[in-house]
């Protein structure tokens with residue numbers, strides 16, 4: 001079975017579109033692989049698969065093998081550098097042209113989600129992150145049903161729920177938390193994205209929206225609050241153009257110093273296939289914030305396995 005070599009499955013969910021679910025998935029995947037774990041990313045956001053663009057692998061084509069579809073390798077493991085492999089599967093790879101929209105009806109989408117869970121051949125994978133479509137739609141319900149049928153109970157680690165601070169977003173995300181409770185999916189924690197704005201002129205972080213909604217919601221549901229991630233325009237530029245961000249000395253976000261060191265990329269993080277990708281993300285202000293969130297997600301997953 002395609003999931004048999006996967007240790008932990010983590011869903012990334014949000015009740016509302018555009019809150020940064022795919023960005024959070026991408027950053028968690030990079031942080032996990034840089035921490036030495038083998039990582040898979042499965043993009044089942046059929047209405048707008050953005051994961052290939054975020055990993056700069058939009059032109060990749062998946063191949064069919066006896067065990068199923070082979071995911072695209074972003075980079076191989078490099079034991080000497082302490083880096084784990086990173087592989088990605090997305091509907092985006094199967095569309096004839098970049099940016100094509102998927103206008104299928106519910107049953108066809110459901111069939112595709114099932115096929116993705118059944119037929120993608122994942123090698124030994126510590127963490128499989130599943131980027132889901134927003135809301136509690138057909139894809140969601142089908143994904144939850146199929147996972148509960150296909151995955152071993154010890155594999156399904158739980159869900160990371162992404163929200164933005166505004167009350168309207170959290171109202172939608174509350175529905176998502178209720179969906180998890182109904183379908184028996186454990187919530188590993190809540191991330192509040194786009195909380196504050198990092199000014200490109202002086203790198204000061206200002207709260208332009210009301211903040212704290214994600215934490216209040218996490219407390220209400222008795223789940224872990226994983227942290228706040230500000231809006232960084234340089235992160236957007238990085239994702240859209242691949243241009244590396246640089247921050248002046250003294251720049252800090254959420255109390256963390258994120259100024260770009262003179263030699264930003266340590267030698268041992270350079271690996272053949274993904275040197276560029278790893279380099280550009282390592283220089284981003286949000287990377288240390290996501291590294292901390294990743295550590296907390298790992299402990300939440302481990303805690304669950306001990307219990």
Ligand SMILES: Nc1ncnc2c1ncn2[C@@H]1O[C@H](COP(=O)(O)OP(=O)(O)OP(=O)(O)O)[C@@H](O)[C@H]1O
Pocket residue numbers: 014016017018019020021022023024045048050133134193194229230231232233235236239286
């Ligand atoms: N913290 C951030 N700082 C700057 N830009 C961000 C941040 N988080 C997300 N973005 C940008 O916002 C846009 C939407 O993010 P993303 O695609 O991750 O959201 P999503 O919730 O997955 O959306 P969808 O509902 O379409 O799947 C992207 O262009 C992304 O680069």
Ligand code: SF4
Pocket residue numbers: 199200201202203204206
């Ligand atoms: S944060 Fe500072 S530099 Fe940025 S817009 Fe405001 S006053 Fe100007």
